Amino acid sequence: MALTFDDGPHPEWTPRILDALAARGAHATFFVIGERAVRHRALVQRLAAEGHAVGHHSWTHSQPSTTSARVLLEETRRTRLLLEEITGRPAPLFRPPHGTLSAAKLLGVWWQQNTVVLWNKDPRDFRLPDADALVGWMKAHPLESGDIMLLHDVHQHTADALKRILAVTKLRCNAIGVQ
Numbered sequence: 001m002a003l004t005f006d007d008g009p010h011p012e013w014t015p016r017i018l019d020a021l022a023a024r025g026a027h028a029t030f031f032v033i034g035e036r037a038v039r040h041r042a043l044v045q046r047l048a049a050e051g052h053a054v055g056h057h058s059w060t061h062s063q064p065s066t067t068s069a070r071v072l073l074e075e076t077r078r079t080r081l082l083l084e085e086i087t088g089r090p091a092p093l094f095r096p097p098h099g100t101l102s103a104a105k106l107l108g109v110w111w112q113q114n115t116v117v118l119w120n121k122d123p124r125d126f127r128l129p130d131a132d133a134l135v136g137w138m139k140a141h142p143l144e145s146g147d148i149m150l151l152h153d154v155h156q157h158t159a160d161a162l163k164r165i166l167a168v169t170k171l172r173c174n175a176i177g178v179q
């Protein structure tokens, strides 16, 4: 199964999440926002250095409904290039903001040779009040092999819950597409 963390990197909570993953020998996939990555380059380097997959999630987290295909494709191009420059590795994984793409945008991101990664488990962690609520959701919806879970590394409660989430799953937690 794969844990994915969107919307970072965050200077406080991303390092806490990395520490929790390292303590369990677990790897994850981070879909970072370009304008945050450019401010926290060392964190992006740390993601790659510790064996996590680093994907892109647009430059500004632009709203799909008000963003043209041309603007989105410029954001994906710019963010992917930045990540490749920082990590020295190809960064083809792309998660669209809010998981939505029009047909024109989908064609464009394929044309740019990106791989679109969505998810099948979503606790909506950003709406939960605290770590207990997130751990409770995980217990009610146990992870299964092949699951791709959506989380966000920009919330303290997600960072707080991660150690406990990793403690209750017996599955291996792998980075997407990283050998």
Ligand SMILES: [Zn+2]
Residues within 6 Å of the ligand: 006, 007, 057, 061, 097, 098
């Ligand atoms: Zn997002």
